[in-house]
Amino acid sequence: MYAQFFGLSQEPFSIAPDPRFLFMSERHREALAHLLYGVRGGGGFVLLTGEIGAGKTTVCRLLLEQVPKRCNVAYIFNPKLTVEELLKSVCDEFGIPYAHPGPGAATVKDYLDPLNRFLLQTHAVGQSNVLIIDEAQNLSADVLEQLRLLTNLETNERKLLQIVLIGQPELRQMLARPELEQLAQRVIARYHLEALTETETLQYIRHRLTISGLNRALPFDRESVQRIHQLSRGVPRRINLLCDRALLGAYSIGAHRVRREIVDKAAREVFETPSPMNPRGWLQRRPAVLGLGLVGGAALFAAGSWMLGGGLGSPG
CATH class of the missing domain: 3.40.50.300 (P-loop containing nucleotide triphosphate hydrolases)
Structure with a gap:
């Protein structure tokens, strides 16, 4: 859904064991x-x-x-x-x-x-x-x-x-x-x-994006990578889940950079992590809209871009 928006040939963070994405720490x-x-x-x-x-x-x-x-x-x-x-x-x-x-x-x-x-x-x-x-x-x-x-x-x-x-x-x-x-x-x-270190987490993210065709700056800033490592605990499968949802979240609001607040929102949807505003967890308060914050926003953004005729391929 978001691959073209970020200049990718395919979505980079599937949890399927594709040997093309193999990263050997x-x-x-x-x-x-x-x-x-x-x-x-x-x-x-x-x-x-x-x-x-x-x-x-x-x-x-x-x-x-x-x-x-x-x-x-x-x-x-x-x-x-x-x-x-x-x-x-x-x-x-x-x-x-x-x-x-x-x-x-x-x-x-x-x-x-x-x-x-x-x-x-x-x-x-x-x-x-x-x-x-x-x-x-x-x-x-x-x-x-x-x-x-x-x-x-x-x-x-x-x-x-x-x-x-x-x-x-x-x-x-x-x-x-x-x-x-x-x-x-x-x-x-x-x-x-053992899980990946913070440096290896960055290398892992960059590796998968490069394999997917990225030829521009990394869409994750330094703070967001640090947050991804913290929330995923350096576990590759958790990194995949979190990065995939974070990219979808950025795409849904037309942002070409994934910042910490997007990662935090993605984590609440993927991992049900609590936040200071909601210690019981975001999903527990909004069970009827599971995942709609990012997925629904992505659909609206795509529809709006289509109507404007701008497409999703330009970096903006």
């Missing part, structure tokens, strides 16, 4: 380096944690692009599973055939035996195997214990299955429990992905 590079070290190591567990929206999935996608050619990868993105369901999913991801002989329901052994054979056979021909589990904070204690048991299969040099656990900070707390101490001792690499 020093922290993201370190996280990737830890994962690659673990995957190329001697087996066991590798741990990546971070806040919601910090970029863990982005790092995971980069990992998948850089795993060795002779490495088989199984990726589980919904780990709210029982032990049997998890083993079945792992077999499916690796393309391992399995069957349940006889009557009754399938058992752990029906999946575990063919999985173990697969690990031995692939190791014999020089292949390695990596199991990546996203949202791993949702794993139950029983499933975590079964994962630990999977890493028992080993040679004199290495374990035959490398497991990468990616999750929110609660995952670290889970692995600190006494009953999971044996698993925690098998973690050979771990990294907690």
Whole structure:
């Protein structure tokens, strides 16, 4: 809606994981380096944690692009599973055939035996195997214990299955429990992905705008960038949400510069942040007009510009 107004070829702050917008901060590079070290190591567990929206999935996608050619990868993105369901999913991801002989329901052994054979056979021909589990904070204690048991299969040099656990900070707390101490001792690499610094937030915003075709001055002034960093806490997904709504807000009033007051209003609409005038939060007082302050204004501004025949492409 606002892209042409700011001289952009596309809207720059979508929360979709578009690889064209990839921004690698020093922290993201370190996280990737830890994962690659673990995957190329001697087996066991590798741990990546971070806040919601910090970029863990982005790092995971980069990992998948850089795993060795002779490495088989199984990726589980919904780990709210029982032990049997998890083993079945792992077999499916690796393309391992399995069957349940006889009557009754399938058992752990029906999946575990063919999985173990697969690990031995692939190791014999020089292949390695990596199991990546996203949202791993949702794993139950029983499933975590079964994962630990999977890493028992080993040679004199290495374990035959490398497991990468990616999750929110609660995952670290889970692995600190006494009953999971044996698993925690098998973690050979771990990294907690911190949020962006204020400088990195500015670099992130500039990067996404440049990819979107910006060839003029940054539409955010220094104070607004500082406010964006403060309100987003440096979390990339929150930065995207806030910048997108702030640009829409500026567009709705015909402003080519996003100032702090626009960012504050955008934050109240996106994050429901309280203000001194309204400690309970702007949205709680105006539930019937959710988002209309910026979206409705944008529509009116667009209509007025069309009637005047001025269009939205000129910088003004």
